[in-house]
Amino acid sequence: QSVLTQPPSVSGAPGQRVTISCTGSSSNIGAGSDVNWYQQLPGTAPKVLIYGNTNRPSGVPDRFSGSTSGTSASLAITGLQAEDEADYFCQSCDSSLSARNYVFGTGTKVIVL
Amino acid sequence: QVQLVESGGGVVQPGRSLRLSCAASRFTFSAYAMHWVRQAPGKGLEWVALIWFDGSKRYYADSVKGRFTISRDNSKNTLFLEMNSLRVDDTAVYYCARESLKIAPGDLDYWGQGTLVTVS
Numbered sequence: 656q657s658v659l660t661q662p663p664s665v666s667g668a669p670g671q672r673v674t675i676s677c678t679g680s681s682s683n684i685g686a687g688s689d690v691n692w693y694q695q696l697p698g699t700a701p702k703v704l705i706y707g708n709t710n711r712p713s714g715v716p717d718r719f720s721g722s723t724s725g726t727s728a729s730l731a732i733t734g735l736q737a738e739d740e741a742d743y744f745c746q747s748c749d750s751s752l753s754a755r756n757y758v759f760g761t762g763t764k765v766i767v768l
Numbered sequence: 769q770v771q772l773v774e775s776g777g778g779v780v781q782p783g784r785s786l787r788l789s790c791a792a793s794r795f796t797f798s799a800y801a802m803h804w805v806r807q808a809p810g811k812g813l814e815w816v817a818l819i820w821f822d823g824s825k826r827y828y829a830d831s832v833k834g835r836f837t838i839s840r841d842n843s844k845n846t847l848f849l850e851m852n853s854l855r856v857d858d859t860a861v862y863y864c865a866r867e868s869l870k871i872a873p874g875d876l877d878y879w880g881q882g883t884l885v886t887v888s
Contacts, residue, residue: 688873689871689873689875691875691876693813693876695813700863700879700880700881700882701813701863701876701879702879703868703875703876703877706868706870706871706874706875706877707870707871707875710870712877742812744812744813746813746815746875746876748873750873755818755827755873756815756827756829757803757805757815757818757873758815759805759812759813759814759815760812761812762812762813
């Protein structure tokens, strides 16, 4: 099954902007399947950060934003804060008439310098 | 607040079976599709299986197809994962997660705390 490719880590100083890329294929992101983003703090379950490519659930700061283009997606974090140090995963769906397979990205660790 | 509580994890020998449960509360369980997602120690997330709100459709990752079975009991608000022919590489924290209704296919908007399965 497909997997979405992310950089292993990105880093930035407090207050800076960082972006995380998520590269898929024509069977998922490129086919128009929505991308969702999750944040996983150490020792906890993942939490949805962005759904439907660009939407933030209530309670998620507007410092987090998502976008898509072609077969890729991106998560941007502006005004980086120490509490943003976590693992981030993108997720999409390989859909066909006979199957619906969710796929996750390889994960990116955000390091706040 | 939505609550999902997994149980049933533990240490099991290769080739044996294990059944995980996920007790759901504080939402209308029978209205939502549910997933199992796993995370091997120090690794990323891997989607395992999906069952529709009424149990009419089930989908599996290739890595577990034919060995794992997802099911649900809507009268008891409980999700299950029957795992057979377990392998060492099935070792992971297993999370149950709810699929949201905001979009389709939906994001996983609530997750349990996870239960650790160790195959050794």
